[in-house]
């Protein structure tokens with residue numbers, strides 16, 4: 001998987017900064033660099049619009065003073081309003097570098113542009129309600145607003161809102177993304193996210209999900225080499241049919257639907273095998289060429305469904321577990337290296353007691369189960385047992401319609417059959433699913449995603 005922009009918790013950010021200081025980087029120099037990067041972005045976006053910069057007591061406020069000074073040197077009419085005294089040596093130095101007037105947050109008049117440099121990664125509790133209300137009022141009066149590093153009031157590590165938070169036109173993340181940039185509800189308060197490079201070395205564990213690089217089939221490829229996928233059917237045939245069709249459009253060479261029904265809907269290219277009995281299912285699964293097996297969509301939750309799931313587990317093929325399979329299975333039964341695709345409800349049922357942010361919980365679930373976990377939602381988190389994490393962002397909320405999870409599960413199985421690499425397959429599938437949704441536009445149904453998949457794949461070749 002392509003390494004995207006790193007995601008660091010507040011503590012990881014502090015140690016990354018400390019490592020830079022230990023290597024001789026000047027504390028205040030880093031703040032100048034951060035402020036300059038942010039000012040350049042604001043200048044490009046806002047030009048000469050009159051601007052109010054709100055500066056808090058910590059280093060986020062220090063960034064604000066640097067931004068104010070640099071915008072003013074470009075001719076922008078800038079005013080500064082503060083909340084309290086600057087409390088760190090760098091922020092005091094930044095404040096000393098601002099020789100314009102300093103107003104108080106409580107009484108400052110609004111401007112066309114608002115820059116929020118009240119709090120960043122150091123926020124330890126919600127803003128005082130009067131301060132939060134003032135921030136929201138000033139933001140509502142501005143036509144453009146910029147959050148420096150983070151919108152003030154969000155918890156950097158979890159994305160929770162600790163107090164009322166306005167919606168920002170642009171959030172300028174400094175040095176690395178923080179979980180709150182991608183996790184909801186905080187992610188929903190930023191229309192555009194830009195990460196400014198300030199020389200923080202990349203971590204190799206958590207990243208924003210990036211567009212994958214896919215390979216087209218070569219002259220030596222044939223359908224089995226490209227990957228044979230089996231989709232195990234159950235009581236609700238439609239879900240399995242959707243999943244099989246997604247797998248068939250994922251780049252895999254061949255898809256078999258191991259059906260518990262007599263239906264033959266869907267593309268003719270999908271081979272429907274009669275596997276109504278558990279014995280018949282065993283026979284169908286007895287094929288060493290199977291590169292991925294998907295079980296769960298439409299499986300059902302009764303004794304027959306359980307028997308079908310157990311049959312699948314016994315064969316030991318590379319596995320994708322979705323939907324009902326996630327309800328029927330216990331964590332100890334999950335084979336190492338399988339891919340799980342739980343939504344919030346399924347995740348909580350399987351891994352109820354896990355603490356922390358969505359990223360923390362996905363990572364712990366992967367570690368506990370030995371599986372690759374795709375923890376779905378508007379902010380899908382993909383985690384591997386070795387600690388790697390990729391977080392998808394910007395996905396269409398129109399995906400919240402029945403059957404899109406079945407399409408994702410089929411895509412995951414298909415990409416697993418193609419790549420034989422579960423973490424990579426998970427990332428590719430989530431990306432392609434999101435891109436297909438973008439292409440499908442508005443008010444689409446799950447079937448429409450299928451039609452958009454080949455174009456989403458073509459765009460990544």
Ligand SMILES: NC(=O)C1=CN([C@@H]2O[C@H](COP(=O)(O)OP(=O)(O)OC[C@H]3O[C@@H](n4cnc5c(N)ncnc54)[C@H](OP(=O)(O)O)[C@@H]3O)[C@@H](O)[C@H]2O)[C@@H](O)CC1
Pocket residue numbers: 017027028030031034035056057058059060061062063087088090118119120121122123124125126127128148149150174
């Ligand atoms: N390290 C560096 O050199 C660089 C850091 N960078 C920048 O620094 C930011 C992190 O800076 P930071 O650690 O100083 O934290 P920051 O977010 O400014 O706030 C902390 C202050 O707020 C206070 N406080 C907290 N919550 C509060 C509340 N609800 N209501 C009222 N007060 C509250 C808290 O005091 P407390 O009461 O919690 O002791 C403390 O005084 C980071 O996001 C980035 O912008 C860049 O410049 C690159 C270089």
Ligand SMILES: Nc1ncnc2c1ncn2[C@@H]1O[C@H](COP(=O)(O)OP(=O)(O)O)[C@@H](O)[C@H]1O
Pocket residue numbers: 323343376377378379380395396397398399400401402403404405406407408433
């Ligand atoms: N509000 C949303 N914004 C973006 N993506 C969403 C949203 N709600 C759901 N999704 C995505 O849509 C899919 C829904 O899957 P799931 O809940 O299993 O639905 P179903 O079981 O109906 O197929 C997942 O890929 C999920 O990440």
Ligand SMILES: [K+]
Pocket residue numbers: 060116117118119120147148149150151152
């Ligand atoms: K801020």
